[in-house]
Amino acid sequence: MPDLKALAPDLAVTGQIGPGDLPALAAAGYRMMIVNRPDGEDPGQPSFADMAAAAEAVGIAARHIPIASAAAATDGDAAAFEAARAAAGGGRVLAYCRTGNRSAVLWALGQRGRRAADTVIAEAAAAGCDLTALKPRL
Template sequence: MFIRLTPDIAVAAQIAPEDCAAAAAQGYVAIISNRPDDEVPGQPSAAKIGAAAAEAGLRFAHIPVGPAGIDEADIAAMAAELAAGGPVLAYCRSGTRSTNLWALAAASRGGDADAIVAAAAAGGYDVSGMAPFLRSLAARA
């Protein structure tokens, strides 16, 4: 259910409030929602997941990535959450947006683009098309 990309980050499809306790039991210290509220009817709100995360003793951040895509503020917010310490669980509808945002944030913190691409691929996500931009971000760090 949780796909570990590195020792510090895992991604998942939409989680339920009860998954927060499972995440804590597995050693995660934070949950990041990359899904906008009301993307589909019936999904748990970020507030509901955040409350369950707090109850489980986890940090929680809501960095929604919608149809407009990822912007610099999203990358900076994700990078700050990653810098606060992990392991972190990030979720969206399928895990793809969370993986893409993690890749960009990791590169913005000076991460090696090839290692980022390989970690995503090992988790079943293809971010290879972003490799030139990841290198550019890493070079600016």
């Protein structure tokens, strides 16, 4: 099982996973996977199509919201991330990128206007994600 960082009861982020991780994630109750890495970012990285096929084979829905970097995350990307989470119908969601940081940024941006920036940053820190540089955007 990969190192999961729980940002909310229904959301965890992590670094790159592979098809072999998906059966354990399904057994742990994850029902959706959000991939925030662009295809071909690193040599040997599984493509979204391959990951989506492997995820669907074990009952995990897959969404692709690729962003090149945390700094490149837009409000539209955050809205798409929140829409994907909502589509999970309350089921557990795992979002991943190279390290989990881009996924955490999308979650945090999705909290803007609904929760205090300091609260979001503190919750991310408690999960092992340093989002202090994101405070001006929150």
